[in-house]
Amino acid sequence: AQSVTQLGSHVSVSEGALVLLRCNYSSSVPPYLFWYVQYPNQGLQLLLKYTTGATLVKGINGFEAEFKKSETSFHLTKPSAHMSDAAEYFCAVSERTALIFGKGTTLSVSS
Amino acid sequence: DVKVTQSSRYLVKRTGEKVFLECVQDMDHENMFWYRQDPGLGLRLIYFSYDVKMKEKGDIPEGYSVSREKKERFSLILESASTNQTSMYLCASSTRQVGYGYTFGSGTRLTVV
Numbered sequence: 001a002q003s004v005t006q007l008g009s010h011v012s013v014s015e016g017a018l019v020l021l022r023c024n025y026s027s028s029v030p031p032y033l034f035w036y037v038q039y040p041n042q043g044l045q046l047l048l049k050y051t052t053g054a055t056l057v058k059g060i061n062g063f064e065a066e067f068k069k070s071e072t073s074f075h076l077t078k079p080s081a082h083m084s085d086a087a088e089y090f091c092a093v094s095e096r097t098a099l100i101f102g103k104g105t106t107l108s109v110s111s
Numbered sequence: 112d113v114k115v116t117q118s119s120r121y122l123v124k125r126t127g128e129k130v131f132l133e134c135v136q137d138m139d140h141e142n143m144f145w146y147r148q149d150p151g152l153g154l155r156l157i158y159f160s161y162d163v164k165m166k167e168k169g170d171i172p173e174g175y176s177v178s179r180e181k182k183e184r185f186s187l188i189l190e191s192a193s194t195n196q197t198s199m200y201l202c203a204s205s206t207r208q209v210g211y212g213y214t215f216g217s218g219t220r221l222t223v224v
Contacts, residue, residue: 009151032210043115043201043215044154051210090153094209097142097161098169103153 002027002095006102014110019063019078021105023091026072032094033074035065038104039087047089050074061085081109114138115216117202123222130189132219134202140214141207143185145169145177148199148218160185161207192223 007022025031032051036044048059055067061084065076074091086109092099118133136143142161146154146169156169158177166177174196178186185204189196199220203213 034212036215041218043217044203044213045215046212049210049212097205097207097209098144098156098159099209099213100156101146101154103151 002031002093002100004091004093004100004102006089006091006105008105009103010106010108012108012110013081015083016080019076019081019085019107021076021089021091021107023065023074023076023102024072025074025091025093027093027095033065033067034092034094034099035059035063035074035076036090036092036101037061037087038090044090047076081107083109083111085109115202115204115214117200117216117219119219120217121220121222123224124189124192126193126223128189128192128223130192130221130223132187132189132200132202132221134185134187134204134216135183136185136204136214137183138204138214139182140204141182142205142209143179144203144205144213145175145185145187146201146203147171148201154201157187194223197221197223 005024034049035047050067058064091102115136144159145157160166160179176188202216
């Protein structure tokens, strides 16, 4: 079965600093990979996804992620954090029809 | 704007009650899913359905059942609610092509007392 590991349940950055949220996956076949964001008391919103083609994927709100097959990683980055980025972030990998989610990383942004 | 709508945002039920959580999507999606979300555990798949009247167990189906009589509606049923089923429940839908990802509802926070 496929699995997703998010390194660090909580990441804290200062406003304007680089955001790096780590995700590693296990999959025996070429995966589809996703990052979702969840703001307090809301459902999950798709940030970006990798299916095929270019390994550097750009998403909404200035986020991007790079698929590295050799490292089985799909880390999420943003060059400059904003206070509004504070949320919980989930990495997911496809398995047949369903998505398998990591345990999530809470991002805190301080001024 | 396309939507997945969960009927209740907050629900409080008593132990032993039969509980229905309803989810409706307006995107004509084939697939629908129920997850529960708990702190530190992420999202765990309870059940999913890839067609009307079809269902498959996810990772944690015990204590739950589902019903999909119409394409747009997917119901999660707690046959006899217990306190360990207190959680956030998230419904999602997708096309058959999982590469497009899911659209999620806003969630139902269920408390069983």
